[in-house]
Amino acid sequence: MDSNRIDDLLEKYWECETSLEEEKELKAYFNKTEYDKKYAEVAPLFRHYEREQKIGGLDSFFDQRIMAEIENVQPKVEKKGNIIALFGNIAKVAAVGLILITAGYFIKEELSKEEMKPYVSDTFEDPEKAFEETKKALQMISKNFNKGRKEVRKLSTFNEAQEKVKADNQL
Amino acid sequence: MNMSLEAFKTRVLPTKDKLYRFAFKMLGDQDEAQDVVQEVFIKVWNKREEMDQLENMEAWCMRITRNLSLDKIKSKTRKMTDHIQEGFDVSQGDGLTPYRSTEMDDTMKNIGRFIASLPEKQKQIIQLRDVEGYSYKEIGDILEIDMNQVKVNLFRARQAVKENLLNMNAYGLQ
Known part of the structure; x- marks a missing residue:
């Protein structure tokens, strides 16, 4: 790669003006086996970043454990949730029904009282x-x-x- | 729409190493970092109905990783110690001659140690930008700070790193 290009990129890098793509370019350049020896000071920095990015630590055993845990959690939670939701809905409908029936009863009572009044206590005007x-x-x-x-x-x-x-x- | 088990496997699980590295950088303990990642994943799964509404799920995961790590640090009020930082440098050099490999390794170790000694925010931003390659906006989302803060802190961190490189060079570590 053109060393002028690297100089430019490095200058921009220190000023935080490089894009992610340009930073990738720098990383790629300094992680090649061959790079211009005049960059011996900065090369280890980009090699360090590259190496840091390769540190793993979570193997496939971890994946298995997570998946197992999640698969265990799933049905229980959903079933429980559904049943609770179903009961909740039934209870809501029942409650509304109860309120309507009670209200209806009292309204009817009240109306029939009023209908009876004239016979009991009305006087001629x-x-x-x-x-x-x-x-x-x-x-x-x-x-x-x-x-x-x-x-x-x-x-x-x-x-x-x-x-x-x-x-x-x-x- | 709900996230399926398959989607979790292909979209969420592959972020595990990034999350782990970030947690490890903050906690300095492999087991604790692993616990944090596990906790994050279970959180994601339990909130899978909301996951599709997220603009950037990975950044969200990173943010939760950071918050859980901070909780762990707070609950223990622990300090990073030197032997922990050495734990970062266990990997091998790649294909260099033994002599150059050692020299390169030493320099890289020094760089690692220097970055680990930076203020917490700068250290995290270096990790997120220069190691993991996140955009400024994503870093802002993860650390819950605005983009100017991200830029200012990255600038300070890079300047410090640059100065350190020049010093190492001048005092004969080359």
Whole structure:
């Protein structure tokens, strides 16, 4: 690679003006077996970064453990979640139903009370109507009273007859 | 849509080394770093319904890794010690002659030690940018700071590293 290019990139690198791509370019250059010896001071830095990036430490055993752990966690959590959610939904529907039924009952109760009121305690607002009704009621009473008197008159005829018979016997 | 087991395997699991390196850099302990990564993955799985809404899942994973590592550090109020830093340098040189390999190794070890001694934020930004190759925006998301902060800290870190390289050179480590 052109050493002017590397000089430029290095200068930009120290000023933090290089892009990620340019930094990769630098890393790649200094990690080649052959690089310009005038960069002997800086080369170890980029080799150090490259080596740091290769440090692993988590082997496939780690992967297996993670996957096993996750697979164990999965069904339990989902099942539990579903059942809880199902119960939750049923409970919500039931609660709303209960509220509606209770409310309906009380509303019905209240309405029927109001319907009964006029028969129990209503009075006529128009005095003429009240007068007519009272008259009607009184007429009904007098009519029935007269009916009763007729019957009583029959009784008195019977009584007269009885007394006549008594008197005849005494004679 | 839910993340399937297969998607988890292909999209999430491959980030394990990045997460592990980041946690290891912060904690300096292999087992603890591994525990953190495991915790992150289980978190991802439990939140898989929300994962598809994330703009950048990997950055999210890194952020959780950082937060869990910080929690661990806080709970132990521990300090990084020297032997931990040496733990970073166990890998082998690649294809150089024994003599040059040793020399190169020493320099690289020194660089590693120097970076490990930088302030926490600068050290993390070096790890995320120069080692892992994240964009400024991603680093901002991971560390929960704005992009200017990222740039300022990276600039300071690179300047410090540059100065250190020149000093090493001047005092005869070459």
